[in-house]
Amino acid sequence: MRYQRSNFCFFYFDNARVFDPRTVRADGTATWEIRRGAFAVAVIAQKVVPLELDVLTSLHALARNTWYETATFDEDTLEILSPSLLEQLARDGVLLCDLEAAPFEELRRRHRTLEEEQWHPYSALYYFMTQWRRALPKDTPHDREVDEPRLLVERHGPPPAALHRRPDRLAFHPLSLPEAASPLLEGLLQRRSSRIFDASVTLSRRRLESLLYYVWGCQGRLQLSADVELLQKTSASGGALHPIEVYPLVCNVEGLEPGFYHYDVGRHGLEQLNVMTTAEARRLAVELTVGQPYFHDAQVVFVMTARFFRNFWKYHRIDKALSVVLMDAAFLGQTFYLVAAELGLGALFTAAVNALTVEQYLAIDGVQEGPLAVCACGARHPEADAVEPPFPSFRPGDDA
């Protein structure tokens, strides 16, 4: 059998909280101690794997991108990297193994895709290790704290001031306030997040068409060469490559069955991917957003994914490329808020995405194409303003 050290694997030291099973008491509590440990971060398997130090040293001896026959290992190495440990390390994505069986084949495929599609190792480390997979509200860090500012202040002290001033300024020059003298500028002032939608309202097809066209639609195509085409949309995109795809999850739209669709930008149409009941679509909307109840009553929930290689093809193996892709999604998010406001719809954006659920429902592999963000829109509930009143208005200088 042959093994290779994955070069999408990182090693680090940390303090781990461990307990001695012999200290477990009748009530289930145990004595924990902090032990220093070595860990492998196996990006292809999205796992953090504890390692013994001698294993770490043996792995260090393996050159990357080189297949090793276990038969060629000397006795000392085999004593540490035993056949069963090697297989476990391959299951965990620390090593690649040439076995034609699950999960080794899939891990090799993911590894090959990362290599061929020009992922920078740091980008892969960040993207794959910060994804929430199968996350439930209880699993999300700080959830209770976030909803309870008092707890946050108790634990961490007050946050930095909302409005920042430079103590080292040379002088201060007051500016006069501009008038919002155009529909676009007026529209900017209408943007806000909404969390209480009216589930009983059906979104008209016209409004969905407008949203898709003005946010994710294409208004210009530039053929640079026989193979290379750039696009123009209402949002900017690094290299005009537009790697972001959008999948509307229809919950309640005139003339469309509930379920997932893919927006076909070239033909300005919807490719239906599956059919579900309204109740199923609504449940899925909450699951996709890690249990956030606000998404339940939205009329449409839009899942944004990236076809990474559309960007990495140009910015290949550049450490900044992933942040460009993330910013592309953020630009679309702002355009979405503005178009929704213009159409009189409530809108909400989130990066809290259950990646595994997205991948399963959209039949994407998460490596060639992976989830980034979700936004939703719907008619605001008649009582929404009473529950979530707009921010009190502010004119700069009022409290100066």
Ligand SMILES: Cc1cc2nc3c(=O)[nH]c(=O)nc-3n(C[C@H](O)[C@H](O)[C@H](O)COP(=O)(O)O)c2cc1C
């Ligand atoms: C990157 C990003 C992530 C967000 N994630 C969430 C979220 O998970 N849940 C939520 O209710 N709102 C989320 N929001 C919306 C913000 O909470 C909202 O923008 C903020 O409260 C300010 O309100 P406004 O958008 O009405 O100005 C997110 C916004 C951004 C830009």
